[in-house]
Amino acid sequence: MNTRPADRLSIALAQLNPVVGDVSGNAAKLRAARATAADADLILFPELFIAGYPPEDLVLKPAFQAACRAAIEDLARETAQGGPAMIVGTPWLEDGKLYNAAALLDGGRIAGLRFKVDLPNYGVFDEKRVFAVGPMPGPMNFRGVRLGVPICEDIWGPEPAECIAETGGEILLVPNGSPYRRGVVDQRLSVAVARVKDTGLPLVYLNQNGGQDELVFEGASFVLNADASLAAQLPPFAEAVVTTHWRRKADGWHCEPGEISPLLPQDKADYSACMLGLRDYVGKNGFPGVVLGLSGGVDSALVAAIGVDALGRDRVRAVMLPYRFTSEESLKDAADVARALGIRYDVLPIESAVLGLEKSLAPLFEGLPRDVTEENLQARARGTIVMALSNKFGSMVMTTGNKSEMSTGYATLYGDMNGGFNPIKDLYKTEVFRLSALRNTWKPDGALGPGGVVIPQNVITKPPTAELRENQKDQDSLPPYDILDGILERLVEKEQPIAEIVAAGYDVAVVTRVDRMLNLAEYKRRQAAPGVKVTLRGFGRDRRYPITNRFRDSGTPLAKPDSSIVSGTPTRSEAFDF
Template sequence: MGSRLRIVLGQLNLLVGDVPGNAAKIISNALRARDELKAHVVVFPELALTGYPPEDLLLRPDLTVRVELALGEMLREISGIDVIVGYPKRQYGKLFNAASLLRDGKVAATYFKHRLPNYGVFDEKRYFVEGTNPCVIDLQGVPTGITLCEDVWEQGPVEQAQNAGAKLMINLNASPFHKNKGKERFDVVARRARANGVPIVYLNLVGGQDELVFDGDSFVVDGRGEMTQRTPAFVEGLYLVEVDADGQVTPITGPIMPELSEEESVYTALVLGVRDYIGKNGFAGAVIGLSGGIDSALTLCLAVDAIGASRVEAVMMPSQYTAAMSLEDARFQATTLGVKYSFIPIDPMFESFLGALKEEFKGMEPDTTEENIQARIRGTLLMAISNKTRKMVLTTGNKSEMSVGYATLYGDMAGGFAAIKDVPKTLVYRLAEYRNKIKPVIPRRVFERPPSAELAPDQQDTDSLPPYSVLDPILERYVELDQSTDDIIAAGFDEAIVRRVLRMVERNEYKRRQAAPGVRITPRAFGRDRRYPITSGYGAETKNEPGGNGPAGGI
């Protein structure tokens, strides 16, 4: 048997800003890779020392000091194994997104990222300067090029390393998840490997960071672009990769974990995002307003799967408009999942509000104002429980509602984290079906009954919105694909419905700006991805059309 290079992929979940903690985790895992897996080299993700994305922490001078101290500790504590680690490095008065080889107590080589993404959720040109030189290191006789994330998405860096003698590429990543991202990554890396005839080891970060979730899903391709190994998605761990270094450099086929279905990958991403947001921010648990509808049902499942039933509390807050089946279904779900369940009727508080506002409202007919008062009472109750118990409120609004403003500010929008904020309503149903296949916890009639906010007599969502089967494709085209009004109409959608929906989207930016952060699972989420002005004349030609005044769903 010829010689083999043993590479361990450190697919770790790290905490942004916790440089000493991240360094300690890297050190312990490097020693495990050396002692347990007998590795020659262990690789850690892009900007592993600071976590990703560190955002404006990178502008703080003391961050550089912390990074240098952590590197020094790593050099002292790690021996007998090469370490490749990502971190921000200040040099020549400039800041670079860097990766270094640590060997025998010294920084043996350093690579500066060439391609800095500055689109979607990425703002790297705000902080970093591009590198220009390749970095080829010797790993057990194998000339190996180092690149960082975006470097494999564009032509140039891999070719440059190959021209400098690289026979193997190692690519460090912090690539966030969205639907079908794994296939997109593999296709890009496979094309790059085929174009250059060089194997590529692709390591990705795992874990939740504010709105972003990193799914790991690291893999290896050979020089023909064929996958030879893939790690579990969303699972932190150390994974051994072996490369035949006798003559031609060839990755040895290892475990290839199966690709997750869209529902399983999205559900798992949501669970991880909720778990890490609650855990990394130090909350005792989660509290959820459980209505008996599909959105809160799915959110409760996510919370229980993320942090365990013992740390989750469900609160039912019925009014005179709440259907008996809603009460029954909410209680069934809470009982089945084993969470603490509270029952707080809001009618007495609602009547007190109306009494206090009697003179202000004299001579005016009831409208969405009274509906919003109910939602705000519920928001106040949930926030009070949150304050007292240190459990974070998980809001239950979905992307369809957030898009058109079908939500109440300081009411159902009140909370710390919006678990399904980026999940269209039609996908909410699919995810709930997926969860019920694991264990039936959501009653069947929750899927079958028409969705309703239950804030007025016999209310249904379709009183204010088109059916979700019509609404969601329009929103996908407008919000995620940036299609124009004419393009959407030309695709076969009713013109009046399209214009009405787009008016709703345009005039509710102010609500979305005040919404809680939530897990990103689509290529264009509200927040980091899609940044529109609140005050804007764009689309003004539609604002004077009938129905163009006032926010959908109330302020």
């Protein structure tokens, strides 16, 4: 066991990227980090690290619970041989109840356990579904130092940290699994500062790194001294093992100044989250690479750029699938994108496939006018072809629909919605334009793609079009994107009533129409590929609406006590559009 004077302590922070369910792999990653920080007294790991976070209902499996416990017991025995003690997040079954726990491993044994008290049950979190509430935590004694270990959500309210302070705690060590969303870094810091001020104790905030399905954890761990000054800041969107050095002074423990890594502004953070989320989804699920339809439009161009940055050009394959409505401009732009990124690019015309489908349907469609049905046959022929490439070569299909399209249902089921993962699922169209322009002037740390202009300017500036009929433009069916996205953000992220949105200056007819499209497209979103969450409320686990739902906001101000909203049977214009 390491020995140090009672007035000094070194604590290593392991900001790592676990894999949910990979107990042995996570334990191996833990051991490697511990070896890196061999001179530290203690090494702290993120929330539920040995299981991976969030484990969802996997954590209810008795075999999984047993595997996690066995791994913790093995790791505890290893501490008898010297090296840093550890605080490791793990599920823990005790007296028939399953807890989200932090285990202190020292001297060859499990020297302490603390259970999470405040179980989040909102947004993407469902911890009350799987875990029991733990008792209020007192500090754990570690070599003469009383360490408080509130777990993640436990510091978002004052009680657990105050309980630790009142029972003699000296340092707050907070293991976290806190996913990225815009503005969350500032929120975390504000919460941590509040707990420091409440307790008068220094605080270590350790977050995990990496992608897990639709969530991305950006790390960005930090240390605050008791005066709320920032002593250390770990990098965002990267793994890191950093040792912090502490000294006991007359007024308590103080962390010596360490490296303060810069954080990223919003657009760069969003892009980095999309890149890391795609990289981990592909890598952790064992795909050799990805394939996408490259249309010449800005959405597929940005997805291709994220793909190359995440995986490297040799693991990204693009295919252009032209039909009679595909312009020469689109053909050129798609080829220019592929050339700039250095990826394999094939052109496979779909005329014979579409005409074959129309011929098969002709006996049943005879005498009926052409409409969106024939347009969607093009999208579905393309979807079938990219899925065939996936089946044959093993690459995962990336879908390329943005949040504006998925909000309004401006997408074709079993067509352009086909695929395994969508890195821009939570980006509105105006944000797609902005991030495309950004990528031409900035290359993220860790990106594997080329620098410089990777999305030709014409792709960004030309009017968006699905090219499913002659001279089609997105604005034929949708409001201008700057207006549409402003309304959607108020409807989706802020849940504002129509009356409030209209009062903010938007046209009532446009807002009502967008709200109707948003409601009717729920069934499509249920069948959409998963994708990276970056906003406050992403579609999927975060925003859950019923498909069968007749409620419609009438636009009447809610302050009127006699207001009523009555919704009848949907008209043909409100019916589902596949």
